[in-house]
Amino acid sequence: xxxxxxSREDSSLVRDVPAATVAAHELKAPLALIRQLGxxxxxxxxxxxxxxxxxxxxxxVSEKALRVTSNITRADTLSRTLFELxxxxxxxxxxxxxxxxxxxxxxxSRRLTIGRMQKLPPVIANRDLLRRILVNFADNALHYSGAExxxxxxxxxxxxxxxxxxxxxxxxPAMTKRQWSRLVxxxxxxxxxxxxxxxxxxxxxxxxxxxxxxxxxxGAIRHRDGASFYVELPVSRQLTLL
Amino acid sequence: MNQGRVVVVEDDELLAGIxxxxxxxxxxxxxxxxxAASAIDVIDDAQPAVILLDVLLAGTTALTLLHELRSxxxxxxxxxVLATNLADQISLDDVQSYGVKRILDKTTMYPDDIITxxxxxxx
Numbered sequence: 001x002x003x004x005x006x007s008r009e010d011s012s013l014v015r016d017v018p019a020a021t022v023a024a025h026e027l028k029a030p031l032a033l034i035r036q037l038g039x040x041x042x043x044x045x046x047x048x049x050x051x052x053x054x055x056x057x058x059x060x061v062s063e064k065a066l067r068v069t070s071n072i073t074r075a076d077t078l079s080r081t082l083f084e085l086x087x088x089x090x091x092x093x094x095x096x097x098x099x100x101x102x103x104x105x106x107x108x109s110r111r112l113t114i115g116r117m118q119k120l121p122p123v124i125a126n127r128d129l130l131r132r133i134l135v136n137f138a139d140n141a142l143h144y145s146g147a148e149x150x151x152x153x154x155x156x157x158x159x160x161x162x163x164x165x166x167x168x169x170x171x172x173p174a175m176t177k178r179q180w181s182r183l184v185x186x187x188x189x190x191x192x193x194x195x196x197x198x199x200x201x202x203x204x205x206x207x208x209x210x211x212x213x214x215x216x217x218x219g220a221i222r223h224r225d226g227a228s229f230y231v232e233l234p235v236s237r238q239l240t241l242l
Numbered sequence: 243m244n245q246g247r248v249v250v251v252e253d254d255e256l257l258a259g260i261x262x263x264x265x266x267x268x269x270x271x272x273x274x275x276x277x278a279a280s281a282i283d284v285i286d287d288a289q290p291a292v293i294l295l296d297v298l299l300a301g302t303t304a305l306t307l308l309h310e311l312r313s314x315x316x317x318x319x320x321x322x323v324l325a326t327n328l329a330d331q332i333s334l335d336d337v338q339s340y341g342v343k344r345i346l347d348k349t350t351m352y353p354d355d356i357i358t359x360x361x362x363x364x365x
Contacts, residue, residue: 029254032348036260039353057256108255143253172277172334 004165023072026202029138030065060104071132075206078213085214087122087236088130090164094153097134101142104149110145112138115152115169123233129210130231133151133218136203137168144172144226152226157235167221167230185205202208215219245269246291248360251281252305252325253296257348261294261325264353270360285317288319292363293352294356297326308340325351 019112040046040146041054091114098112105112122131134153137221140150152169211218249333258274265272273288275281285293293311297304304324308358312318322342326332329347337345343363346355 006271025327028349033254033257036257036348036353040260041261062258 022202022205023068024107026068030061033061034065037061058225060107064104067135067139067182071136071203071206074132075209080210083126083127083129083213084224085124087238088125088127090123090125090130090155090166090233091117093125093127093130094134094155094166096131097138098153100131100135101138104139105142105151107150108140108142110149110151112151112153115154117155118157118158120155120164121161124236125214125216125233129214130216133210133221133231134166134168135209136207140203140229141168141170141172143190144170147160158232163232164235165230165232167228169223169226169228170176171226184187203212204229244271245303246364247271247273247288248292248294249273249275249281249285249288249290249297250294251275251278251284251296251304252294260353261356264356265294265360268357278304281307282310282314282317284319285311286295286314289316290320292321292323292360294323294325294360297324297328297332304342308337308342312340323359323363325356 031052036055037058040049041058046054094114094117101112138140138151138153145151148171150171154169156165156167157163158165209220214233216231216233218231220227220230245268248265249263250258250265250272251259252274253276254277258276260270262274271288273284273290275284285358295304295307311320311322318341319332320341322340323344323346324332324337324342325346326347327348329345332345334342334345346357346359
């Protein structure tokens with residue numbers, strides 16, 4: 001990625017670090033976890049209930065890893081394939097993202113909820129890319145759901161009524177000022193992309209690529225009790241029954 | 243027989259669950275802290291013989307926690323075992339001054355390696 005973070009030709013996500021290295025880093029954690037779960041599953045004294053639970057965990061962690069690979073390949077083909085931008089009901093997409101991640105959240109005894117959403121006009125977007133952005137944000141927020149275990153998907157219309165903001169609000173431990181500065185600089189393209197400490201930032205980088213291809217943008221807000229990662233999309237002026 | 247107390251600081255609950263089960267099966271009293279932010283309280287309450295610490299934690303890094311532990315006189319001497327996916331990038335020599343006795347590579351370790359590492363750290 002170049003300094004502005006908008007080149008699809010440059011393959012490195014973090015300066016001087018090849019994309020393949022970042023992707024490998026991102027896949028390390030789920031693969032290492034699947035391996036450990038496999039050893040647990042293979043224990044001779046594991047009960048039937050434990051085996052069922054471990055199998056479910058292996059499936060969900062594998063799905064998470066597969067989402068990473070699917071996003072990487074999707075991002076790679078963005079410049080070569082045509083994709084449709086159309087009026088999209090953003091709340092429907094938020095619900096889809098919520099449904100997709102529900103099993104993973106339940107596995108971690110967490111809840112991903114749809115927050116208060118006013119009636120919104122349709123946005124100009126690609127449904128698949130928008131869903132992937134929200135899933136990326138919510139996937140990352142899983143570890144930041146705070147004591148209540150809740151992460152919320154929120155939507156709002158800008159005052160000027162021309163932009164819809166879809167946000168994933170978490171309530172986890174606050175980032176330090178330094179971490180936050182790095183993240184904000186990343187989002188503004190002045191620095192290599194970094195997310196939170198345990199992340200390579202690949203999810204945010206890919207979300208940024210998806211957003212740019214829809215003429216949308218991503219951003220983040222730091223709260224006293226967590227953070228919101230959001231995507232802003234232009235409102236469709238086309239009359240629709242969505 | 244109680245082998246001693248171990249606090250596991252790990253932000254992935256599934257992995258933490260495995261570590262806790264392995265430790266408990268082997269007679270250790272195991273406690274879990276999900277974030278570095280809550281770790282000091284858990285460690286303070288449990289007064290463990292060993293801390294098993296992930297490096298890349300949600301919210302803050304293990305290094306910050308290690309600094310903080312060193313600043314508490316009663317916690318500074320607790321031996322640390324790092325369990326990390328970044329083991330190939332961390333040298334024991336660089337972290338020994340923080341009380342780190344062993345580094346476990348999560349990508350290659352076997353479940354029983356936790357016990358070997360904890361035992362060795364307690365020596």
